[in-house]
Amino acid sequence: MTDPRTARAPATPLIVHDPFMSVWSHTDELTQSWPTHWTGKNQSMAGMAHIDGKAYRFMGLVTRTGVDVPAMRQTGREVTPLRTLYRFEADGVALTLTFTTPSFPEDVELMARPASYVDIEVAAIDGKSHTVSAYIDWSTNWVTGNAETDVIWGRHRAGTVEALFVGAREQTPLHQSGDEVQIDWGYLYTSAEPGVAVDSAFGDARTLRDSFAQTGTIPARDDVRDGRPLPLPSHGHRGLNINASGIHQERPAYNVSAWSRDFGAVGSAPQAFRLLVAYDQVYALEYFHRRLRPFWSRKGQSAIGLVEQAWAEREALCARAVAYDDDLVGQLTRAGGDTYARIGILAFRQCLGGHALVADLDGSLLYFSKENSSNGCLGTVDLTYPSAPFFLHFNPALLEAQMRPICAYAAGGAWPFPYAPHDVGQFPLANGQVYGGGELTEHNQMPYEESGNMLILAAALLQRTNDTRFVEEFWPLWEKWARYLVESGIDPENQLCTDDFAGHLPHNTNLSIKAIIGIGAFGKICQRLGKTAEAEKYFAVARDWAAQWPKLADDGAAFRLAFDQAGSWSQKYNLIWDRILGLGLFPAEIARKEVAAYRSRQDRYGLPLDNRAHYTKLDWLVWTACLTGDQADFEELLQPVAAWLDAAPQRVPLSDWFDTQTGKQIGVGGFRSRPVVGGTYIKLMLDSAGP
Structure with missing residues (x-):
């Protein structure tokens, strides 16, 4: 008998809401490839854990210019209609990564809400205490498929709820149609659980990932490259990437919205790092030459309001899922x-x-x-x-x-x-x-x-x-x-x-x-x-x-x-x-x-x-x-x-x-x-x- 939840899948759903927000893993292990849009184009997420001074990957690949980070051992993968879970181990610590998309078709308000929960849970499994921190980021290739495209980013707050957002500088909603067209309008929102001490930054992918891999932390400011604050008008510098060795003619790197949490000493009791990802398309469809808003925003709700509501209902929705x-x-x-x-x-x-x-x-x-x-x-x-x-x-x-x-x-x-x-x-x-x-x-x-x-x-x-x-x-x-x-x-x-x-x-x-x-x-x-x-x-x-x-x-x-x-x-x-x-x-x-x-x-x-x-x-x-x-x-x-x-x-x-x-x-x-x-x-x- 094969457990249908743990059996092999040709591809594994991670965050799937609609044809534009549809991200999958195409390999058995989450560290064997970057997450991609259903078309196969990268919509990258990187995940790392820092355990007793050593970094490990649990999601994504090592970039050719970044720090070499070994993969955690994947010990399990489970897929259910609304959730996907991965389990990993390294150096006496177990890590569980859970994607939950509460798209209940019986409830159109929830089904049409473009927000998914991403939970990272860690616990010691060897009877010892370990110093652990965790990191996750979302690349700007979620909002544009071109690294040279100028983007804008920022932070929105609603009480204790804070979210990073990013989107193309030049917004042209619904400007193209087609089969394998990837969205390049609207804004990606990422957020961490309100009231919990976390760090966040927006900046160069290699810099932020290398910083966490080396120190278990990320810089306490946005817009950094190679440790230095730089005004980043776009993903890169028009073909010039700067590193410690000087200037090299390289393809510009994507920036990322990064989040990390320092758990401190971790014992056998699980500790959680809870996050949320959402997408505001601004306009969803054109219906006989009339532009229509996404269903969730039809009455004027803002994107930060969407994030705030999703956090307020998280516990109930995850249990319901x-x-x-x-x-x-x-x-x-x-x-x-x-x-x-x-x-x-x-x-x-x-x-x-x-x-x-x-x-x-x-x-x-x-x-x-x-x-x-x-x-x-x-x-x-x-x-x-x-x-x-x-x-x-x-x-x-x-x-x-x-x-x-x-x-x-x-x-x-x-x-x-x-x-x-x-x-x-x-x-x-x-x-x-x-x-x-x-x-x-x-x-x-x-x-x-x-x-x-x-x-x-x-x-x-x-x-x-x-x-x-x-x-x-x-x-x-x-x-x-x-x-x-x-x-x-x-x-x-x-x-x-x-x-x-x-x-x-x-x-x-x-x-x-x-x-x-x-x-x-x-x-x-x-x-x-x-x-x-x-x-x-x-x-x-x-x-x-x-x-x-x-x-x-x-x-x-x-x-x-x-x-x-x-x-x-x-x-x-x-x-x-x-x-x-x-x-x-x-x-x-x-x-x-x-x-x-x-x-x-x-x-x-x-x-x-x-x-x-x-x-x-x-x-x-x-x-x-x-x-x-x-x-x-x-x-x-x-x-x-x-x-x-x-x-x-x-x-x-x-x-x-x-x-x-x-x-x-x-x-x-x-x-x-x-x-x-x-x-x-x-x-x-x-x-x-x-x-």
């Missing part, structure tokens, strides 16, 4: 075993970290996904669809908040087509679809895909909340999209589906299932709104097509990838919504027949998506494993994923697209850190809903 993690890990394990719990733990923060929450001018929630590592699209419907089980389970209001921008866009006149859009922009600019033909042409659109997705999600939201207001508000859209599917027919033309990496495919049987269930879903919406005649009309179409589908798709032992391709096969993951929505359109025998075939087609690391290639999608694989509702089927189809988690060669945040024979990501860069992994919560959602 521990209890929440224990309960959720237990639920995941009971639902699907250790492998499923491993997936769920890694998917939790990643799913939330792939979204950003804002409020519209009328207070309506707007929640935007980002297509990390694919194309940077924002508010993509076929990201909302796979991640929906997470939000249906934890907080359906967040699913509605993802659907609202698409509906507002489609109803607003700019979207010219009779089917649902693919997206509303490219992160962080929600100004209209950018994928495929955008608003201009029907080239590379996803008509069946997105229309079916929106209808299915609308019915699922209505079923989960029993609240008709949202579906009533956008009634004309559901009617238009359902009519489009009916008029288009059971057999899809040559078009893309959500698995667009596989290219266009005519006669796609799985896409046909989506259209059938989408039409049935619209029937349920009509039924709930008392539109009986329309409900029966659409139910009749869905039932008729569902009766035709097996005859058109049958290939003997299983069902085809495409109606016209004998000998082909594919995962029919869309079929799960027939069960979720209780439509009863497809006989249970279809799922049993499919899954029986799948069990014989597994590769080393999982079931391929279809017969065309040896790759799979993690989200769809978990959905497919749920098709029959049989626990043995689920566990057998999921078991190879444990081997993949143990051996995945790319050390990146959980990939959802990988080779089932080699475990490698597909393509250059590959899919990583995408919010679609929230779809793996479908098993927990189904189990929680009951029979």
Whole structure:
């Protein structure tokens, strides 16, 4: 039995809030690499302990120009949905480093608060007393990816709360969009526990780190380089780095916000150094050419007010996070075993970290996904669809908040087509679809895909909340999209589906299932709104097509990838919504027949998506494993994923697209850190809903 909390992870979440504030460790040991943004760009943190006059690292690397500091021995690593813990030992002292991000999806105020707690706890483990101090810093590469960029820094206070802040001197919020764009606007805040004696400084990374490594303390002033106070207008001196040997033409170094605490004599009783890191983006998103503040600041709260509030609530939130993690890990394990719990733990923060929450001018929630590592699209419907089980389970209001921008866009006149859009922009600019033909042409659109997705999600939201207001508000859209599917027919033309990496495919049987269930879903919406005649009309179409589908798709032992391709096969993951929505359109025998075939087609690391290639999608694989509702089927189809988690060669945040024979990501860069992994919560959602 593998403890899902201590098992290997392809990458370990440290501080993950949204697509811009998303920092991970990509190595098994925290001292083997710098922490990085999900894109792989350094967002450095250095951590050191000074024990009886000798320095050790517990986080980060040794820079090529700095003092050589050996690593503490890492003795443990534990990841839970909301926390990550590392344990180290050196010279008779144990050190525990804990990252806590209290992003409870049921509580949007806390979920959207961009503040994480970082705790360093030390204790003697050899029965002796030791003199110990601890150090941690945050590099300015959190706020800009260019060492030559001028930055400004300072201190804010609110009573006993003090915070260092830093940001680019020239602030240009929301000036660029894209996939692997790293934020270079807004301000990073770091703070230590109020009322506890600590030291802090802002200055040259090498100087501050070397000072602590050599003395166990940091200079009692800001802006120092090589022990001398210097006016630092930027990260460096325009290419000139000064050290004791003179002037060298070197790349300028990043500055850091540094904190240290002298514990004095440390015995067996643990002593703690508590810190907090937060990010004020100033502006979070542009929504149809209107700039919107981050959700937490929508009512005018200041950044230091955010830090102050986070400190005031720290004890309660950290205790709540521990209890929440224990309960959720237990639920995941009971639902699907250790492998499923491993997936769920890694998917939790990643799913939330792939979204950003804002409020519209009328207070309506707007929640935007980002297509990390694919194309940077924002508010993509076929990201909302796979991640929906997470939000249906934890907080359906967040699913509605993802659907609202698409509906507002489609109803607003700019979207010219009779089917649902693919997206509303490219992160962080929600100004209209950018994928495929955008608003201009029907080239590379996803008509069946997105229309079916929106209808299915609308019915699922209505079923989960029993609240008709949202579906009533956008009634004309559901009617238009359902009519489009009916008029288009059971057999899809040559078009893309959500698995667009596989290219266009005519006669796609799985896409046909989506259209059938989408039409049935619209029937349920009509039924709930008392539109009986329309409900029966659409139910009749869905039932008729569902009766035709097996005859058109049958290939003997299983069902085809495409109606016209004998000998082909594919995962029919869309079929799960027939069960979720209780439509009863497809006989249970279809799922049993499919899954029986799948069990014989597994590769080393999982079931391929279809017969065309040896790759799979993690989200769809978990959905497919749920098709029959049989626990043995689920566990057998999921078991190879444990081997993949143990051996995945790319050390990146959980990939959802990988080779089932080699475990490698597909393509250059590959899919990583995408919010679609929230779809793996479908098993927990189904189990929680009951029979």
